[in-house]
Amino acid sequence: MSNRASIAPEWLLHYEKQWARADVVAGLTAAAVVIPKALAYATIAGLPVQVGLYTACLPMIVYAFIGSSRALSVSTTTTLAILAANALGVTVANGDPQALAVANATLTMLVGIMLVAAAILRLGFVANFISEPVLVGFKAGVAIVIVVDQLPKLFGLHYPKGSFFHNVGAFVAGLPHLSSSTLALAVLTLAALVAFERFTPRAPAPLLVVAAAIAAVAAFNLRAHGVETVGAVPAGLPSWTKPDFALALKLWPDAMGIALMSFTESIAAARAFARNDEPAPDANRELLATGLANAGGALFGAMVSGGGTSQTAVNRQAGARTQLAGLVTALVALAVMLLFAPLMAMMPHATLAAVVVFYSIGLFSPAEFRAILKIRRTEFFWALTACAGVVLLGTLEGIVVAIVVSLFALAHQVSNPPVYALKRIPGTNVFRRASSRHPDDEAFPGLLLLRPEGRIFFANAQRVAEKIRPLVRDSDAKIVVLDLSRVFDLEYTALKMMIEAEARLAAGGTTLWLAGLNPGVLAAVRRSPLGDVLGETRMFYNLEHVLMKYEEIVSRNGDDAAHR
Structure with missing residues (x-):
């Protein structure tokens, strides 16, 4: 210069x-x-x-x-x-x-x-x-x-x-x-x-x-x-x-x-x-x-x-x-x-x-x-x-x-991230928040799709858990899927909370799956004990991949298989 x-x-x-x-x-x-x-x-x-x-x-x-x-x-x-x-x-x-x-x-x-x-x-x-x-x-x-x-x-x-x-x-x-x-x-x-x-x-x-x-x-x-x-x-x-x-x-x-x-x-x-x-x-x-x-x-x-x-x-x-x-x-x-x-x-x-x-x-x-x-x-x-x-x-x-x-x-906004239960718009691969305004949206027996949004860390991890528990309890699902496609960061406290949640779900006969992890979140999960528990078989690219696996299980073993 x-x-x-x-x-x-x-x-x-x-x-x-x-x-x-x-x-x-x-x-x-x-x-x-x-x-x-x-x-x-x-x-x-x-x-x-x-x-x-x-x-x-x-x-x-x-x-x-x-x-x-x-x-x-x-x-x-x-x-x-x-x-x-x-x-x-x-x-x-x-x-x-x-x-x-x-x-x-x-x-x-x-x-x-x-x-x-x-x-x-x-x-x-x-x-x-x-x-x-x-x-x-x-x-x-x-x-x-x-x-x-x-x-x-x-x-x-x-x-x-x-x-x-x-x-x-x-x-x-x-x-x-x-x-x-x-x-x-x-x-x-x-x-x-x-x-x-x-x-x-x-x-x-x-x-x-x-x-x-x-x-x-x-x-x-x-x-x-x-x-x-x-x-x-x-x-x-x-x-x-x-x-x-x-x-x-x-x-x-x-x-x-x-x-x-x-x-x-x-x-x-x-x-x-x-x-x-x-x-x-x-x-x-x-x-x-x-x-x-x-x-x-x-x-x-x-x-x-x-x-x-x-x-x-x-x-x-x-x-x-x-x-x-x-x-x-x-x-x-x-x-x-x-x-x-x-x-x-x-x-x-x-x-x-x-x-x-x-x-x-x-x-x-x-x-x-x-x-x-x-x-x-x-x-x-x-x-x-x-x-x-x-x-x-x-x-x-x-x-x-x-x-x-x-x-x-x-x-307030950061400490209170939304958590939505999802359903699929019929005939599409689009998932949106479950709502009485869309009664024709598709749900899947024994499968609960949840989508938290935002960064999950020490200030809001407990709040996210509190929002997830009643959704799981009211659904009678045997497979709970967390769609993390809109979670851009997951820190230690949140990972620890998810490890504890996975253990509670497993004790009640419910399986936890994860989907839509970005590279940073995926790397954090793999480095944590949660990655060892889930393995590659319970982490998916997206919700379409989740449904492919779910339908494969159902078609192979019948509807009851999805509840195991």
Whole structure:
């Protein structure tokens, strides 16, 4: 490999000139969405709005040269912002700007370090431990929390924040004191966003509504009517911010949760918007890219970052072909820092809150809940549990609940594999689960066909045995066949259980046969005492082979032979 190939990103090495126009247009379009949203998300986290600009710049640049997804747009998201708000709010309770900047740099650096460490350890598979129903519930909970958190800004209210129910109660109690001007501006902003979404979905709606709100503040002196604005925004490049690792002991649990969610959201968005003619996103490389994006951004005032689904969708729909689009978005953010920062001072909090609410509501999808319920009631319960965990316990605790629920779901499925009694469809060699819906399926006197499914090991071997016993007892069979064609692994505990089962069956005058063993399972059985007991004569290629042997015995010795 040449030195150039070793240091240049893959997309740059194979860049085609005809992609440039599409990438530039996509980058400019995405910037119109990313920048206003990043400003709004910074306020969610309790940080100055300029932090949103920093987060839309440096992390995007770092990711463009390291990440594996060509369309992923990396800045920050609603989920990451609310998680950061929880962490920073506890760490810097007095809201001191300097202390907040240091705590933010420390938190973001910790997230980056954790993601890079995970990449080195090749832990990309961890994203698969959060099931889709649990992720649906988690995002729904985050949407509820964010909306409740933004209500005071929409209505022009002020009250100390607390738990979810405290905030709801404080909001209701404060309604008589709302600011009508602030509420009117928020409603107009939401109406404009809805109109753009419905009639011109390709328009840079956040940029247009924010620009209109700034113009309205200036033209109608809305600050004199109680509309609060962002205030002075420092122009220029971000200053160097040194993390304080003395805060690491306090922030690391939050950082771990944020790192997990950053990676989960990033890899999900990267996979969702990958084209068939592009390299598939690599999970471990995504860990490295998002980790370095966070670590680099931490030193220059950025908040925690990751790939956002909505902004990635805009980037891809606008025609992005490579990470050059992300670089264009970052350059626009840089231009805003240097040239347009004074305009940010007149940006109304109500408008930013409306932007946050509008895009956060999309995280709550009743259609996804209905789809889950339609397919599987148990997983619907898992989604509700994750949602309730976020709302009632907090977002970080909600991540823990989501992971625990996912692992519990996995453990439940693994520990409870199905075991079916089989019958044959008449006139075919197809065997299926015995059911009253198929009364004409063929059974065979004295022969019981059973099919367990999945891996059988120490955690579920006893459960499989418990399912088999009543089927054997109720069948009065003299030959029990275990079809292992859908068992991909059989470990020591399961083999020991089968040895004991064979002995019990033999003592009762019943013979055990095995069928459909894959090479690995067959080798394990042959190495165990069970292989010596069964020999080659009681292990078969498949159920057809079993029936050939059974019919041979019956035809040679009569029906009673099958009972011996």
